Amino acid sequence: MKLLHKNIFTELCKLFGLTVSCLLGLILIGRMLQLRTLFLSQNIGFINILQLFFFLTPFFLLLITPISTMLSVFLTFLRMSTDNELTALKANGVSLYRMLPAPIAFCTICTLFTFFISFWGLAWGMDMFKTKIYEFARSHSKFALQPGVFNKEFPGxxxxxxxxxxxxxxxxxxxxxxxxxxxxxxxxxxxxxxxxxxxxxxxxxxxxxxxxxxxxxxxxxxxxxxxxxxxxxxxxxxLGGFDFSEQKAKDMTFARLSEIRNDPAKAPTDSPRFYRKVDTEYFKRLTLPLGCIILGMFAIPIAYVFRGLKQQYGLVMSMGLFLVYYSMFSIGVSMGEGGSIPPIYGMWAPNILYILVAVIGMKYANEERTLPIVDLFVHVRDRLTRKKAAA
Known part of the structure; x- marks a missing residue:
């Protein structure tokens, strides 16, 4: 069992590193284009943009670590299911529950890592980003006055x-x-x-x-x-309207958010909307890290019951389920900031729902039963295939 747990944990770590690298690479390309446009009229080099991206990395990691954790667990168990490794282990008396220590340890490490980013890394990255962008604008931009030259960089x-x-x-x-x-x-x-x-x-x-x-x-x-x-x-x-002076809830440390929630008088503004944003950001910093272990456990039964489907269908289904989670989370953020519902309900609703599905799915997977929704999906797919063949 130690060898099994070690192999599962190693594969999870490899897939996690690959997934995070790919997602960060995609974000890097988009952000580089955005920042390059921002500094199009400035003397800002490629290395400077990479520095700015590095300080934005904690913000990106807070968002992509949960999905990377879920995909790592899902792809690992889907491969084991496709290669009939799960069937062989089951035949030798190894239940699904006995395989859980490795993914639980992996998801716990990812959760703690995300909590570190949520509590300290995010605020540090945003502070450094603002500091660097100011330094670049002050020392590298074309605003640096030259003798005998008219400067018209500022409108008007x-x-x-x-x-x-x-x-x-x-x-x-x-x-x-x-x-x-x-x-x-x-x-x-x-x-x-x-x-x-x-x-x-x-x-x-x-x-x-x-x-x-x-x-x-x-x-x-x-x-x-x-x-x-x-x-x-x-x-x-x-710099294209970049606001340095505005204090945003998403740039604050978790301790600062807690301080404002306990004493609203310490907020930089007495706006009710700002306080709602602080409240929403507070629960967001708590629920997103916990999403790592919740989505990781959710991915195990999903991969297990999808063994009757082709791998690409299972991957698409997994991504779709994460989009459902993220959409619910985004709606909770919008409604919490808008005052439609208390932020605590909007932030915790996706996690609670996926915990229930994970528990039920784990029971079905351990009993080698297929979820009714998967049976329905297979039935619809086969029916469409028959109609296509008949046509």
Missing amino acids: LTFYAHQVDNEKGELKFAFVRDESIKGTSVVVVAPEAQIVSSPETAEVNIIFNKGKIFRQSGEELNVLKFGKYAVRLDLGKL
Whole structure:
């Protein structure tokens, strides 16, 4: 039995690594195209995009680990069923229940790994992602002012400086023209200015010293003198509308979510919708990791009772059942955030349903009985095949 458990566990780990790698690869291709479009007008290289993707990996892993766990267990037991290994083990007195220690240990490890990502890894990845994207925008983007060159990267704003010291952030003979307000043109001119960065809010302030403001509206022109005048630039606009300042529930640590749930006054906003998002995200961080062990146990009887079907049909059925789970989960998230139902019901409903199906399916599989829905599927398939042959 030790050898059997070892072989099953090894195969599960191999399939898990392959499944995670394939899914991450597909996501990487899509995200690279998205980020490349985002930085199309910026001097951001391929390695920089890979760094950004690395920090988004915890977010992706939280979503794909449950399905990877389910597919690993399903494909392992489906292969054993197709190769008649399960039949041989049954003939030698090895019941399905005696094979469970290996998949249970595997699913438990995947669950603990996903809990680690859910509680700490996700928030760390999102924080690092925002920090890196700010650094790239600040140091690599075309916004870096060049002496004697007009900069129009920000919509409605034009910057110019005769002399630029990017290391010290000092500008000489600088001006900015603001045409963001329709029908009004504002020009700020000063003999010197300084660039001050704020990584926390992803803002850049250009502070003009002892200059003049020329404001023209129609035929009216106003001239004002000032000691200091600051022009605030949001790097999020430079990156296609990326919002650095907004605090989102999905970016918070689990401890922070718990703190807000216990004391809503600690939330950055008093919006009821934000609190619902916090509540929904809280239960999401709990239910998704548990989905690893639930879907893993669910996959065993599904693979066992599908032994009468071809492997490709079983795989399609398995993917369809996961889509049902994920659709229920997504609906629970939407309804929880919208206030239609309490988030705890929407988040736990898919897990409870699949636990019941897994328990019933395990009983049928151990007794070598086929679920009625599989019999119906086979009957419909055979009937369609006969009609096609007759035609």
